[in-house]
Each structure stands twice: as C-alpha cells, then as structure tokens.
Amino acid sequence: MNRRVFLKRSFLAGAGWGACHYLGWPAAEALLPAGAAPPALETPHFASRMQAFVWRNWQLVSVDRMAATVGARESDMVELGRSLGLGEPPPISSEIERRAFITVIRRNWHLLPYEQLLTLLGWTAEQLAFTLREDDFLYVKLGSLKPRCAPLKWSPPTPAERARAAEIAALVREEFGEVPLTGRDPLFGFVSRLSAAPPRKVPPREPDRGRPEIPRFCYSYFALYGDALLDPALDPYPEGYLARLAEAGVNGVWLQGLLANLAPFPWDERISAGYEQRREQLRRLVERAGRFGIKVYVYLNEPRSRPLAFFERHPGLKGVAQGDHAALCTSAPEVRGWLIGAVESLCRAVPDLGGFFTITASENFTNCWSHHQGGSCPRCGERGAAEVIADLLRSFQEGIQRAGGRQTLIAWDWGWAEAWAEEAVRRLPDGIAVMSVSEWDVTIERGGVRSQVGEYSLSALGPGPRARRHWAAARRRGLPAFAKLQVGTTWELASVPFIPAVEQAWAQGHNLREEKVSGLMLGWTLGGHPSPNLEATVAGLNGEDLEAVAVRRHGARHAGPALAAWRGFSRAFREFPFHIGSVYHAPWQMGPANPLWNQPTGYASTMVGLPYDDVTRWRSIYPVETWCTQLERVADGFETTAAELAAAVDRDPPPGLEDELRFAQACAIHWRSAATQARWITQRDAPNPDPATGRALLLAELSLARRLHRLQSQDSRIGFEASNHYFYVPLDLVEKVINCRWLLREG
Secondary structure, three states: OOHHHHHHHHHHOOOOOOOOHHHOOOOOOOOOOOOOOOEOOOOOOOOOHHHHHHHHHOOOOOHHHHHHHHOOOHHHHHHHHHHOOOOOOOOOOHHHHHHOHHHHHHHHOOOOOHHHHHHHHOOOHHHHHHHHHHOOOHHHHOOOOOOEOOOOOOOOOOHHHHHHHHHHHHHHHHHHOOOOOOOOOOOOHHHHHHHOOOOOOOOOOOOOOOOOOOOEEEEOOOOOOOOOOOOHHHOOOOHHHHHHHHHOOOOEEEEEOOHHHHOOOOOOHHHHOOHHHHHHHHHHHHHHHHOOOOEEEEEEOOOOOEEHHHHHHOHHHEEEEEOOEEEEOOOOHHHHHHHHHHHHHHHHHOOOOOEEEEEOOOOOOOOOOOOOOHHHOOOHHHHOHHHHHHHHHHHHHHHHHHOOOOOEEEEEOOOOOOOOHHHHHHHOOOOOEEEEEOOOOOEEEEOOEEEEOOOOOOOOOOOOHHHHHHHHHHHHOOOOEEEEOOOOOEOOEOOOOOOOOHHHHHHHHHHHHHHOOOEEEOOOOOOOOOOHHHHHHHHHHOOOOHHHHHHHHHHHHHHHHHHHHHHHHHHHHOOOOOOHHHHHHOHHHOHHHOOOOOOOOOOOOOOOOOOOOOHHHHHOOOOHHHHHHHHHHHHHHHHHHHHHHHHHHOOOOOHHHHHHHHHHHHHHHHHHHHHHHHHHHHHHOOOOOOHHHHHHHHHHHHHHHHHHHHHHHHOOOOOEEOOOEEOOOHHHHHHHHHHHHHHHHHO
16 A cells, blocks of 8 residues: 555544534544654753754744743743844744744644644644644644643753853854854745746747647645635735746646535535635636636545534434544435535536546545445445445536536546556546556666655656556546646655756656646646746657757757756656655655754654654665665765756856756755765664764764755745645754754764
C-alpha cells in the first residue's frame, strides 16, 4: 500500500476525534488529539524553554501575543529577545498572521501545551481541531501525537540564563555580523509580487495546431486551505498570478471544496451556512480566470463521513464506521440523490465551471469503500468496490448532465486497488475522464538499489505500467485518459518554488504527447509556481523543442547557457535516491534548519513534517552510505552546473536566470544537508564514534545553514510550500548555527 494512503487511513481510523461544526462535528474543546503524548523534546542549546519560545516566535508572532501566552509583560519579551541578539521586534504583517499558522503550530508543538498554543494563535479549540484534521492532514504531519508539555510560565531569567543569552548574542554577532537575522525579503513578500500583473516580455506561444487544446491544470502556489470562497482575503488566484500561469501555458487551476458547503445539506442545514456566498465567490473566480483562458476545477472527496451521533437521527444513511465517524453510505438512494442534486445545483449556479476531479478510494473517509473496508457494510459489501465507486462517480456525472453537461468530471484512480480498478473503469458512464499518476510503477536503479516509483517523482519519468494499464482500460471504454504529474516541485524537494531540472519537465510532456493523453494535472498542492518547468512540460506536450522555451524565457543571448544548465541539473537529478518512504520522511524539506541532538530523540520521522533524527526512515530501502552518496552526487551536480551557469552569464543574468541559480543552490544545500545530518547521526550512534569526523560534519552543517540563510534572506519563496507554509524561516537557520556550535562545545 502507498505509504501516504496508509498514514492517512491510520489517522482517520483513530478513535477519540472530534472536529468543528463546519463539517457538522461535535464541539472540539475537549477533543483535541493527544495520541501517545510522549515527553516533549528539549532545546539544550538554549538555557531555558522560555529562550527557545521567544526565539522561535520572534519572527512570526506579535510581542503582545507572546507575552499573553506565558503571562509576561511585553517589555519582558522584548528584553529577552534583545539579550539573545535578536534586536528590535520585527513588524508582524497581516500576511504572516493570516498565512503562517501551520509554521507557528509546528515550531511550538514541543514547547507549549494546547491551552497556551491556542492563546498564541488567538484561536478556539474548535478552530485548531478543524485545522489539525482538515488542513491537508496536519495532525499526521505532526506525528499523530501531541508531545507532553508543562505550561510555560514567565519568570525573570536566572544568572545562568542571562549568561547563556549573552553567549548566544556574541555567537550570532560572530557568525552573522551585521546581516539582518530575519532576512531582507519579508516573509510572504512574494504574494504581492506574484499577484501583480507580469511584464509582457515575450509574445504568446503558438498553439499546437496538430491537436485540440487539452486541460493543463495546477494548484495555487500560495493558496490557504481555509475557507477561501467565504473569505475574499484568502483569494488563491489574483489576476496577476493567473496571467503568469497563462504565460507558462497553464489553462486550468483547482481548489478543494466541501460539497456540503457548496450546496444545501438536507439533513442539517447548519452545515451549509454560507453556501450562497461561496457559490458567488466561485462564480466570480471562474469569470476572472476565464479572462485569461483558464478553467477552474473543484476537487471533491465526497461524501464526507459524519459523527456517529448524526446517524442516531438518520440510521438508514449509515455505512462503514471508523472510530467515532461513519460513512454516508452511497448505496442508500437518499445519499445518491443528494449527491446528484448538489452537483446539479452547483453546476447551474456556476455554469462556466470547468469541472471536478475526484478521489474516491483514499484521503478522507468518504464512501464505504474509500478506505477499502466496504466489506463490512451490508449493502456495499455485496456490491463490491468497483460497483460502489463507479456508482458514486455516476452520481456526480448525472448531476453534471442534468445541469446541461458543460463540466468535465475527472476520476482519479489514486488509491484504487489493482484487483478491481479496471472493472471500475468498465463500469463508468460516458463522458468521465480517467486520471492516473504517470510515473507510478516505473522501475529505477539508484546506487545499485532497484525499486519502483510510487508517485511524486520528477527525477524518474513516466509513463509507467500502472498508468498505461488504466489508460488502456479507459480507451477501451471510450473515455479520455488524463495524466497526473509533478513538474514544478515534488516531495523530492518542496522548499523551493521549482526544481530547475527543466529538461526532465520537458521530457514528461514529450512522453505524454507520444502517449496521446487528453489532459494533464500538473501538480498536487505543490509545484504551482509559474516556472520554466510548467512551460517546458506544455512545450513537450505540444511538440515544441526545449530550445524554443529557453529563447522565449531568457532571450537569444542567454538561451544557450540556460539550456545547458537545464540539462545539467536534470542529469544530476537522475541520480536522486528516490523511494516513497524517503520522499515522505527524509529531512530535505527542512534542510539545515532541522536541529541535531546529542542523544537519540526516540521520535519517528513524520510525513513531510518533523524529520527528527530518524535516519532509518529517512533512507528507507537504501543502505545509509548509498543514500548519502547519491544525495551528495545530486548536490555536486547542481553546484557544478550552477557555477557553470553563473560563469556563462557573468555579472548580467536576467532576473529569471538569477532565480534559477538561487533555487539550484538552495536545492544542493537541502540535499547535501540531509546527507550530512545522516552521517553525523550515524557517527553519534556508532559504538566507537570518531570525534574528528563528527566535528567536521558539524562544521559542514553549520556552513550549509549560513549559506541557506543568505539565500532565504534574499528570496522569501525559499522554505515555503502552500500546504505546509514555511518549513523554516531565517531565524531557524541562525538557530541551527547556535545548535551546531553548542554540539561542538559539548563534544
């Protein structure tokens, strides 16, 4: 089973969960999840937990909110920050307050108990419960547990704490001099830049005259998982950003939606409060995007499960139970009738909507077979997964047809079991497109280790055998075949706006042109930054050479060096030690911002969340030396190619190439740091560690943290990804230098 599927199912099957009234769940105040609740990790490079609290929140939370959280005066927080060398409190922008809550939660997970975390956020327990459950499975990313933290209460620093603060301040001055510790480019400064109208530098590309234009859709680079259709301030697709996507060849965008928030829910009208406003905002978004030739698609993962108390009032709707929730059984005529009517009414209200794509056998707990347990439902068990899921999709399609049939329905086979996937395709009604992950089951060999790709690969290209099987089944049924890709970034590294392995992206499009697919999903929640990768994928699909993309983006003067760099980065990236276990658990999203401990933490690495020191999960199927060597090869290749590109363009790189150079350097730092951390931890845990080797590795890691601090300080896009917010901020990289210096001192 795919690891992401397993993790999410394990989480959703857990008992003891509630959530907010937004989905009709019971009040959450007493239901914030604890899991195993092990003791929180300490931060021994600081003299106290209070020092760590002030440091980690200095750049993200206002001084008054910090003070209220720990029962201090604002002046206490300011004085402590100054004593650590942080200077004056930086202004906390509205963008930070609105967009950084996941970063705040993650960095305080080991510092504060829930009660104080709620004060720091200014939230209710209900809001936090909803975010942990619904914000792209945040609780899974945090390890499905809440570390046990004693309340953190202010008291004046002791002499020892004052002495350590002075040491830290001196260390910071020594390592960083007069460099602004919080960076020169404000956090989220890129939002306004990407939202502004782009300069029209090049003529629009010629359409592919050999075939009709096909859907090519992606997610917003900076969207929030909040209720964007009820809060216009959360607009995921401003006009300038849409224009930039259109210039890159994108003609579709998507956003997630909850059907009960977009249409009346007949069994509890409170759940649907505000659906008219959401529809109006969606209609406006569709109209605005349409001016740029872009369609809007809504992601449906439906029907959402309901708490068991709901079924005491509606027992005939109950399906499979998991923990304190049960499925709305889609074998019940009333449920299918609601799905048909809800989709129909939404399509009538927003007639120019591009369509929907669906996940029906994974992610949230939805239909009885969604987590492969439908056999325990007396109705769905007899029918089988293929029939139940095809019938669910038929309900969506019937709603579309009743509204006039203008929208496209895309059935993503992600999570479908091979035992019944082709039967499900055979049962689908006319007009539905079947989408498969292109690279799934591609066989690779890296460092002598053979494996297969699951998903989220740009280093290994599709199409693979699974996609080809499912596309062939779709074509036999007379249905369009779509490919799901990751062409900008993947979990191979999500901390940069795009990985400049542009030749790989072009080859993805070229391969799928040969496959004659009917549509492309260009990425999940990551990879939507307007980039040469997006443009190159479309060029490959349209039969255009990569050279033409280089000329269009960088002009004739710089096209040659750009093209050579794209090929060099791609050649290096093909050495990447891919395995889905590594992709989800390795520390490269945080890079050198990931702290080191002088003793094993005992914590398991979490899915793209908190890597800790879990080298076993990081390396997955690879021997540790092989894994580190492969990462170093990739980093070497990126660094060498970046140096060649810098020399070729001398002191006059155009802005686009300057970005590519910066992101390539950041990529190399992240991957090299992952290898350096793994080597240091292996040394730490060896029966007879070599102090000289350990010291050299710490100095190397310290240097990487300083280098990445310089890059992130220049460009606030580095370290950010839409569904995780900032994996790290500049002060985290300064803290890593403090961390390494403390470990060097302690021996």
